[in-house]
Amino acid sequence: MKESLHALAKDMLTSLRDLMPVVVVIGVFQLFVFQGPTGQLTEMLAGGLLVVAGLAFFIFGLRLALFPIGEGLAHALAKKGSVFWLVTFAFVLGFGTSVAEPALIAVVAEAAIVAANAGHIASSPEAMDAYAFGLRMTVAFAVGTALIVGVLRILLNWSLPIMIIGGYMLVLLLTSIAPEEIIGIAYDAGGVTTSTVTVPLVTALGIGLASSLKGRNPLTDGFGLIALAALAPILFVLLYGIVA
């Protein structure tokens, strides 16, 4: 208990240090460029304290829960030796964490408006909802598929650079034939799916898996899942734009 409190206090100090650069940047710009008032000081101070405490709590919980459970499950699945369950786990983790992601829901709603304005779909609420839902499922499916591919890559030792660079070449190719309004949404979709809770879990899954397989190095084989999870949605959304 006393040890945990000590660790938490240390995390608070680290968070304070992590947030200092932002405070300095905002402060300097406010003072020297705008020379304006900085808003209500007490509110700012209270908000700042919440940010520091929140970040410290998150990092503390990360070490206590997200990392151990992700790695533990990866070890257990590797020991079980069932590729089926490993792949199922990877897909559900990717699909499940993306499909409910608030940032994604916001982006697809925006996309439906853009598509309706461009005349690609009818501007009735039903048509827009259907389009947004289709897009959301596409992105979630893309992330799930990316994690399957990523897990298979760790198992079968495929080359990550070839997959990533090949993937982005495909993205550039599809960009040139996709309808113009979908491009922005597609590039944004890659960013919105890699949320703060998903990243540690997925990283732990990759590293846990690579460290429990013989002949795999956690550093060279364990990382790479996030890269695939960020790439696949761009690809799938561009395809969705071309097909839909």
Add this chain to the structure above:
Amino acid sequence: MELVVNSLKFIANSAADVLPIMVFLFAFQRLVIGSPIPHWRRIAVGFLFVVVGLGLFLVGLEQTLFPLGRLMAKQLTDPDFLQAITGRGIEALVWQDYYWVYLFALAIGFSTTLAEPALIAVSMKAHEVSGGAIGIWGLRIAVAIGVGVGVSLGCYRIIDGQPLHYFIGAGYLVVIIQTSMAPKIIVPLAFDSGGVTTSTVTVPLVTALGLGLSEAVPGRSPLLDGFGLVAFASLFPIISVLAYGQLAVLRDRISKSDPDKRDKPEEDNHAL
């Protein structure tokens, strides 16, 4: 009082995001692995910290950083501000006149990345599995430089009106060349860095900057030009982290200028 209500609302939201994942993980462990989660009590407490921490972090950002950052992005791209600084109307401005925008993009991209929780998580893991060879701060600063430079260049693109895929294409060409030369152990981590940066803190501010710019600059549309900054923010960290790996090797070679070491590429992997 309002802050307390807001905090509770944000904590409830983050619980709604995290709980389904937690239920899935616990159920999977129970039903497929067939054993209870080891130290499940500690893990449940950890999840509680994650939920509360994320909620407080977001409510605090909403209270302080986001409104200020959005306001600044708006002010910096305000035609009146640009006119006051350059003494010319917005129609007469050339891309060099937007220097405050580039500087702000660089500084805000760099500093928000350092506070990005997902990046802290990945750096902690990279530090751990590399046996301390990859420094937590080294990696984070490398990523932050990449995001800062990327966002700054992305702003230049919006102002100058060049097509997005020219930059992305050129960027990936650089990545391909670097990948063939950089030490192997840094490559997957570098690719991951691209996806990690685009989460909680950086995206809202960078998006506000992009939208503000594309509204202010004549001839740009927020729908077509406002995006793309996130793509820059994910591409450039790959380049900067690969460069970080290459620099570490270079430094190592200079410090022990023993000629036979040069012929052993496996030595490179210990240099980081």
